[in-house]
């Protein structure tokens with residue numbers, strides 16, 4: 001039986017004990033927020049210190065909101081970041097410029113509004129993928145003024161089935177809704193911040209453990225369904241036109 005395994009990013013890491021807990025509990029990626037207005041903000045120096053404890057095969061993701069090239073470079077020169085995540089108003093060309101400046105793949109966050117359409121998401125991905133070979137994928141979050149990290153869910157039914165296997169699902173996920181979110185959307189990965197916190201910027205190891213268990217529970221449900229499907233019915237992630 002092919003076992004489904006949804007990747008998991010724990011975002012907004014600010015403390016060594018939270019990094020250690022997330023790694024020990026099986027997180028695939030850790031997010032570090034370089035947006036000074038965020039309560040989860042870390043400096044490049046703090047990120048470098050935190051990431052010194054990062055073991056192999058766990059990715060450090062750097063989050064920016066409308067950063068300058070110098071700000072992105074300063075982080076890339078000090079911390080072993082694997083990926084950049086753009087959460088501001090960066091155009092496709094700006095993302096391409098910043099990613100190329102530091103030779104890192106990037107994830108583009110799309111903040112889903114109530115009037116967002118599935119076609120808009122498909123067109124948005126096509127635009128950013130076409131703009132840069134450094135494009136890695138879309139993270140779908142909920143529209144909030146603070147750019148992100150608000151703990152609010154959006155309407156998951158808006159996620160096109162052909163896009164789901166390539167997206168990171170985010171926005172208000174927690175132990176109560178994670179299994180439902182993964183079974184319904186079947187994203188490549190999920191991302192969580194508020195839902196595993198005791199307070200903004202302070203993660204709770206028990207909540208991280210319970211969240212990861214809830215995602216693994218969804219993976220078991222999906223794997224069981226796949227096992228009982230005829231191979232022809234099994235949906236393969238659509239590979240976008242190059």
Ligand SMILES: O=C(O)c1ccccc1NCC(=O)[C@H](O)[C@H](O)COP(=O)(O)O
Pocket residue numbers: 011012031033035038039040063065087141146147148149150151152170171172173191192193194195
């Ligand atoms: O986390 C923040 O404080 C933040 C601030 C500004 C831009 C982005 C931010 N976080 C980006 C993330 O990837 C969060 O994990 C994502 O928005 C989901 O957050 P939550 O709804 O709290 O799980």
